Amino acid sequence: MNRKNxxxxxxxxxxxxxxxxxxxxxxxxxxxxxxxxxxxxxPIENGAIVCKGGKIVSVGDVASLxxxxxxxVKEAIVVTPGLIDVRxxxxxxxxxxxxxxxxQLESSSPLQPELRATDAYNATEELxxxxxxxxxxxxxxxxAPGELMSGQTIVAKxxxxxxxxxxxxxxxxxxxxxxxxSKKSGKQSPGTRGKQMAMLRTLMLEAVEYRKKTSKATDxxxxxxxxxxxxxxxxxxxxxxxxxxxxxxxxDGKKALLITADRAQDIASALRxxxxxxxxxxxxxxxxxxTMIPQIQASKVTVLLHPSMARASxxxxxxxxxxxxxxxxxxxxxxxxxxxEPYVPKARVVLFEAAVAAAHGLSREDAIESITLSPAxxxxxxxxxxxxxxxxxxxLALYDGDPFExxxxxxxxxxxxxxxxxxxxx
Amino acid sequence: xxxxxxxxxxxxxxxxxxxxxxxxxxxxxxxxxxxLEETIAWTNAKIVTASTPIIDxxxxxxxxxxxxxxxxxxxxxxxxxxKVVDASDRWIMPGLVxxxxxxxxxxxxxGSSPIQPGVRILDSINVRxxxxxxxxxxxxxxxxxxxxxxxxISGQTVYCKLRYAGHGPSTIEDILIRDSxxxxxxxxxxxxxxxxQGDAPFPGTRGKSAFLVREQYIKAREYNAKVIAAKDxxxxxxxxxxxxxxxxxxxQRKRIVHHHTHRHDDIVTxxxxxxxxxxxxxxxxxxxxxKVAKEIAASKFPCSIIVLDSPGGKLEAKDMxxxxxxxxxxxxxxxxxxxxxxxxxxxxxxRSAALAVRAGMNRDKALQGLTLAGxxxxxxxxxxxxxxxxKDADFVLLNGDxxxxxxxxxxxxxxxxxxxxxxxxxxxxxxxxxxxxxxELDPFLCCYAQAWQVGGAK
Numbered sequence: 046m047n048r049k050n051x052x053x054x055x056x057x058x059x060x061x062x063x064x065x066x067x068x069x070x071x072x073x074x075x076x077x078x079x080x081x082x083x084x085x086x087x088p089i090e091n092g093a094i095v096c097k098g099g100k101i102v103s104v105g106d107v108a109s110l111x112x113x114x115x116x117x118v119k120e121a122i123v124v125t126p127g128l129i130d131v132r133x134x135x136x137x138x139x140x141x142x143x144x145x146x147x148x149q150l151e152s153s154s155p156l157q158p159e160l161r162a163t164d165a166y167n168a169t170e171e172l173x174x175x176x177x178x179x180x181x182x183x184x185x186x187x188x189a190p191g192e193l194m195s196g197q198t199i200v201a202k203x204x205x206x207x208x209x210x211x212x213x214x215x216x217x218x219x220x221x222x223x224x225x226x227s228k229k230s231g232k233q234s235p236g237t238r239g240k241q242m243a244m245l246r247t248l249m250l251e252a253v254e255y256r257k258k259t260s261k262a263t264d265x266x267x268x269x270x271x272x273x274x275x276x277x278x279x280x281x282x283x284x285x286x287x288x289x290x291x292x293x294x295x296x297d298g299k300k301a302l303l304i305t306a307d308r309a310q311d312i313a314s315a316l317r318x319x320x321x322x323x324x325x326x327x328x329x330x331x332x333x334x335x336t337m338i339p340q341i342q343a344s345k346v347t348v349l350l351h352p353s354m355a356r357a358s359x360x361x362x363x364x365x366x367x368x369x370x371x372x373x374x375x376x377x378x379x380x381x382x383x384x385x386e387p388y389v390p391k392a393r394v395v396l397f398e399a400a401v402a403a404a405h406g407l408s409r410e411d412a413i414e415s416i417t418l419s420p421a422x423x424x425x426x427x428x429x430x431x432x433x434x435x436x437x438x439x440x441l442a443l444y445d446g447d448p449f450e451x452x453x454x455x456x457x458x459x460x461x462x463x464x465x466x467x468x469x470x471x
Numbered sequence: 472x473x474x475x476x477x478x479x480x481x482x483x484x485x486x487x488x489x490x491x492x493x494x495x496x497x498x499x500x501x502x503x504x505x506x507l508e509e510t511i512a513w514t515n516a517k518i519v520t521a522s523t524p525i526i527d528x529x530x531x532x533x534x535x536x537x538x539x540x541x542x543x544x545x546x547x548x549x550x551x552x553x554k555v556v557d558a559s560d561r562w563i564m565p566g567l568v569x570x571x572x573x574x575x576x577x578x579x580x581x582g583s584s585p586i587q588p589g590v591r592i593l594d595s596i597n598v599r600x601x602x603x604x605x606x607x608x609x610x611x612x613x614x615x616x617x618x619x620x621x622x623x624i625s626g627q628t629v630y631c632k633l634r635y636a637g638h639g640p641s642t643i644e645d646i647l648i649r650d651s652x653x654x655x656x657x658x659x660x661x662x663x664x665x666x667x668q669g670d671a672p673f674p675g676t677r678g679k680s681a682f683l684v685r686e687q688y689i690k691a692r693e694y695n696a697k698v699i700a701a702k703d704x705x706x707x708x709x710x711x712x713x714x715x716x717x718x719x720x721x722x723q724r725k726r727i728v729h730h731h732t733h734r735h736d737d738i739v740t741x742x743x744x745x746x747x748x749x750x751x752x753x754x755x756x757x758x759x760x761x762k763v764a765k766e767i768a769a770s771k772f773p774c775s776i777i778v779l780d781s782p783g784g785k786l787e788a789k790d791m792x793x794x795x796x797x798x799x800x801x802x803x804x805x806x807x808x809x810x811x812x813x814x815x816x817x818x819x820x821x822r823s824a825a826l827a828v829r830a831g832m833n834r835d836k837a838l839q840g841l842t843l844a845g846x847x848x849x850x851x852x853x854x855x856x857x858x859x860x861x862k863d864a865d866f867v868l869l870n871g872d873x874x875x876x877x878x879x880x881x882x883x884x885x886x887x888x889x890x891x892x893x894x895x896x897x898x899x900x901x902x903x904x905x906x907x908x909x910x911e912l913d914p915f916l917c918c919y920a921q922a923w924q925v926g927g928a929k
Contacts, residue, residue: 140783362909389784400876451825470830
């Protein structure tokens with residue numbers, strides 16, 4: 046295959062597309078590639094992927110697959126599953142970084158787990174399109190670090206004109222932040238680490254009590270969702286409390302608790318908290334995870350690792366490019382995140398972050414997995430996305446070379462079987 | 472991963488090993504001549520000289536702190552006394568030059584006024600900040616250390632050489648780049664656009680920003696007229712004014728202005744002011760430079776650009792793009808890159824050039840953007856920035872193409888001394904990060920701690 050011709054073809058196709066997705070959901074899209082990185086199985090050389098109705102309907106050797114007439118055909122050197130950012134704030138946090146496009150952090154109170162990302166996500170935010178142009182098709186986005194409990198998250202596809210069109214999972218996690226980032230000054234709380242944990246524990250104990258009351262009132266039926274309890278004796282029900290309802294879902298394992306903690310002592314506090322309430326947490330950022338491997342292994346928590354290129358300063362002063370590799374070797378489930386940036390670059394691209402990990406000890410295969418199947422499993426959406434398999438969503442990223450090389454281009458992106466532009470260099 | 476005690480141990484061993492050499496430095500009674508300057512020849516390497524085409528199989532010869540020759544294998548005579556190092560499978564390139572860095576925990580101008588040219592950044596640099604070691608791990612050898620962009624004029628910048636070989640610097644004086652009179656060389660940091668705006672006395676608009684700057688340069692002109700009229704007669708000289716004399720240096724082109732600017736109209740404003748007052752300016756960041764590439768080219772002022780993974784963060788950086796380097800270069804503008812460390816990590820400086828190449832920039836020009844073009848923008852191109860006879864022996868050994876993500880900097884040499892070695896666990900800590908990587912560098916306890924071991928130096 047001639048690389049230049051492919052590039053030209055893809056570029057011409059890109060020009061014709063302008064910024065609109067090509068085709069309709071019932072179109073057949075075929076992607077041919079020199080190498081298909083399926084992630085779930087072995088890579089396929091000279092392969093093709095047939096997508097129909099938004100799903101992958103066949104994958105295999107290009108010679109063995111029949112390509113339906115009228116199909117839209119795209120070519121690439123390398124195809125990967127659509128990339129997944131396991132922790133970002135894009136869509137709540139916008140490109141201009143002013144009040145009107147910044148909804149990632151509400152600072153009126155340190156504890157607001159009831160804030161829903163659904164009510165704040167802007168599906169048409171430019172940065173969503175920007176990261177998609179490098180191959181990111183699914184994001185776990187929501188409230189930022191910076192308050193003790195800042196709010197919830199969603200899982201969304203990087204397409205659509207409204208959150209409803211983008212949404213995969215509503216209310217996936219509740220975000221908490223330990224240490225400096227959520228400390229207050231003066232007479233406001235929390236002002237210390239000890240107070241942070243006391244406040245979290247107090248609120249969580251309230252949720253435990255609230256769950257007891259609501260479950261009693263609902264006659265111990267299977268559901269603890271108080272919304273379905275209206276037919277019961279509402280006299281016994283405590284008044285609805287959105288804050289505690291959210292945390293009951295955390296206690297019940299319906300929502301994950303994501304705890305941002307970088308220093309070893311804060312990681313230890315997060316693990317202690319998880320053990321006290323018997324909940325599974327996602328350890329977010331975790332710059333000093335490399336000093337806490339045995340403890341993390343023992344607690345069986347998952348790590349949403351900071352971007353490889355996060356700044357080595359403040360509580361991240363001791364971060365290491367090699368942490369991803371170390372987590373992999375230690376068998377700790379992890380994914381590499383784009384994270385939240387308060388200034389520049391306003392959005393990090395997980396492709397670039399995984400690339401740097403791949404240059405520092407993580408194998409290229411594991412690095413791809415850390416931004417595809419691994420986050421899909423963590424987020425509980427691996428039945429839909431994360432690998433190139435028949436039956437999964439037709440979410441693909443097309444590259445003109447090794448996806449991690451600095452000088453490679455993302456030449457096209459497919460989400461739910463529709464073709465979108467890759468990166469622009471015009 | 473590499474606990475502190477191990478680093479200390481390694482460093483202690485190094486101390487003992489160099490004790491003999493130290494006597495000459497610390498004591499006059501034991502003074503002895505320095506050993507003859509060693510000559511080293513690196514052979515069979517792929518060499519990016521930055522001033523000539525890439526040499527596929529080349530030789531670099533260094534004597535003492537200078538390069539004495541560079542060229543293709545067989546075309547360069549290797550002195551018989553040279554130590555020959557086989558650098559097959561290695562790339563060698565000039566030490567990287569960062570035209571815009573903030574390492575060293577720096578702070579120059581304070582919040583009292585938007586215009587403070589008399590404030591020197593060299594009075595605020597902590598040479599033990601680990602950022603310097605990270606910069607070496609990225610192959611950087613020269614930095615222009617700058618104050619921030621929160622002022623119209625935030626102070627004097629300083630050009631530094633990362634002389635961290637051996638025990639490293641004790642004070643900022645050890646890493647300054649000096650002119651032939653021994654004076655530290657640096658530029659002047661200016662900024663326009665939204666960063667330097669604020670509540671009074673800071674300007675609230677772009678018009679006011681430019682006005683305040685013009686007002687000061689006009690004052691400096693008048694000040695200089697008095698200095699000239701005094702004809703070296705101390706009785707007639709105006710009282711020294713640190714702010715105004717710095718602006719005079721800029722107008723006399725003894726000090727290069729390094730100007731933060733993003734939006735296309737702000738860029739053009741900088742050019743307008745530079746032409747009015749005659750200062751030489753390097754345009755920094757220049758997010759929208761590609762929109763006024765023709766105008767910049769016509770001004771002949773160079774651009775030191777930043778490359779970030781995504782646009783935005785503020786309105787004036789919304790249209791930043793990887794293509795900036797290509798479009799400026801194609802318009803005839805001289806282009807260098809910078810880290811703006813800690814905005815981007817010095818260890819990944821080469822990545823900035825690589826992303827410009829991703830968007831179509833000429834590879835050779837991009838490599839020059841990490842080296843020679845930056846040296847030119849600091850006015851240091853006679854000393855650094857390319858591998859050529861007579862220049863400082865500042866170079867980087869890599870295990871592959873500098874523009875590949877997988878390539879690692881193996882060694883960084885500054886003025887003929889190895890200042891970074893990836894195979895040394897002490898140095899590797901800064902290249903990879905890990906426990907202790909964020910701590911301040913240990914001081915080298917030279918004379919007072921060890922003098923007794925060598926019989927009392929004083």
